Amino acid sequence: MQLIDAKKQFVQAWGALGSQWGINKTMAQIHALMMLSNEPLSTEDIMEQLSISRGNANMNIRELTDWGLVSKVFKAGERRDYFVGEKDVWKIAKQVAKIRKTRELDPILNLLNSIKNLDDSSKSEEVKHFQKMVDDVHKLATNVDRLIEGIFKAEQNWFWDKVLKLFAKH
Amino acid sequence: MQLIDAKKQFVQAWGALGSQWGINKTMAQIHALMMLSNEPLSTEDIMEQLSISRGNANMNIRELTDWGLVSKVFKAGERRDYFVGEKDVWKIAKQVAKIRKTRELDPILNLLNSIKNLDDSSKSEEVKHFQKMVDDVHKLATNVDRLIEGIFKAEQNWFWDKVLKLFAKH
DNA sequence: TTAAAGTTTCAATTAATTATGAAAATTATC
DNA sequence: GATAATTTTCATAATTAATTGAAACTTTAA
DSSP states (O other): OOHHHHHHHHHHHHHHHHHHTTOOHHHHHHHHHHHHOSSOEEHHHHHHHHTOOHHHHHHHHHHHHHTTSEEEEOOTTOOSOEEEEOOOHHHHHHHHHHHHIIIIIHHHHHHHHHHSSOSOOOOOHHHHHHHHHHHHHHHHHHHHHHHHHHHHHSOHHHHHHHHHHHHHOO | OOHHHHHHHHHHHHHHHHHHTTOOHHHHHHHHHHHHOSSOEEHHHHHHHHTOOHHHHHHHHHHHHHTTSEEEEOOTTOOSOEEEEOOOHHHHHHHHHHHHIIIIIHHHHHHHHHHSSOSOOOOOHHHHHHHHHHHHHHHHHHHHHHHHHHHHHSOHHHHHHHHHHHTTOO
16 A cells, blocks of 8 residues: 555545544544644645645644644744644543543533532432432442543553553453 | 432432443433342332333343342242342442443544554555554543553552542642 | 735535434234 | 235435635735
């Protein structure tokens, strides 16, 4: 396989993966391009390589910048903006986890807290079951929350070494 | 708060969470209803509680059944189908992980394998960088794969006990 | 200061996804 | 085996999400 084809396949697959996880396809594809490129890319480069409009490119580059996965760089003697993507996949994963935790997990934890105390003190089976389910979900969500917090602090090698060892015996 | 409002909020939040992770909102809401209900629910019940059409209800119940999160039950003397949802949140999480691993992670791993060997033996910086990135992503994906495999085998308490202990010192 | 280059915005359009509902198919009951 | 109840299918409609492209805005440098 040629480099150019391999790149295309990677970009395409990254876009598809993003879509399946609620991330705009174009955003994921731009991210893929940025990961694969040694050199900073301009908006023009991205428009060309993905055959997309200027507005689309601009908006998704901004979104990636907001996520902290891409940053602007200045090229000497060049007027236009160039961008580079974070290349460390562990950092990328952590960053995505951090953002999604804040946006999605934290609100769910708040909601679960607020609904677990009902006025209804009837202790009916229905109420008891509801409270048990909410509590179970809350416990799992809290554990996931702590796991993510742990990941933020951990080093990649340390983390995988420890985690994978856990399962080695089984 | 009253039970009925708390349920509504939970169902609504579960739907929103699903949407953000590439799962049809209605499918997630039906799943929420099923989790919260002690009793089996019929298609009619679901149509009524979520104000959705029969076709929509039917399709999403089937999808949940395919995911192994809901099963059909027979009610004595009743002609229509009733459904119950899995109530064990750990099992639910494992099942979702299993399905998404198969559908999404495994294909990505295959792709990464197939693109890492290029005809281009030029050892240009460009080729080297590409191969390094693909390799890094592949390593991370493989570790995630193993983590999920481990989760399948582990018991909930054992798993969280071990994992959370890992981070206790830090 | 101005005009050319580059960037951003956003209303309008297009594309993709979901939902509807009625007809067809299936299943149970008499 | 006719019919009534229920489920499934799927073409079409509705909704939601993504994209375009041109105008407005900003920056640079002559």
